[in-house]
Amino acid sequence: MAGFEEEFEKIYIRYFNDVFLFLKKLSKDESIAEEITSEAFFKAMGSINHFRGETDIRVWLCQIAKNCYFSHLKKQQRIETMDDMDFPDTQDTIEERIAKQCDAMQIHRLLHHLEEPYKEVFMLRVFGELSFKQIADIFQKTDNWACVTYHRARNKILSQMEDKDEPYM
Known part of the structure; x- marks a missing residue:
């Protein structure tokens, strides 16, 4: 690989x-x-x-x-x-869900348990609003590595949120 x-x-x-x-x-x-x-x-x-x-x-x-x-x-x-x-959106992106206060706490809990480097890359991208190039520079990796790591973290969070979403629907 x-x-x-x-x-x-x-x-x-x-x-x-x-x-x-x-x-x-x-x-x-x-x-x-x-x-x-x-x-x-x-x-x-x-x-x-x-x-x-x-x-x-x-x-x-x-x-x-x-x-x-x-x-x-x-x-x-x-x-x-x-x-x-004028009806609520039920399929928000992860970034849109972060903007919602009730989902923000859930995402922070999930992030707390997310392994590195996924946690830091996700936080730098979403909360720090850094480009993939900037994240790559921090980790001394490639832009591609930052992009792939972010998307993997995002998918892990989305997957965990979907598992926990049923009570909220």
């Missing part, structure tokens, strides 16, 4: 800027471009075994990034539409 991670890290380092610039031009928003670039590489890492090499890997990565961006736009449109509807 270490060989795969090293190879993917090389892809990440080589093509991150190209994908980021593509998304920056597409979205006209640097912070959205950064977030979606990280998401795109996270998705690409999970589906690299589906890459057949029929196109340039840069094109494949940009296609994933474009799909992530369009999903982001659809989600934003749904949020705006739902906001107009």
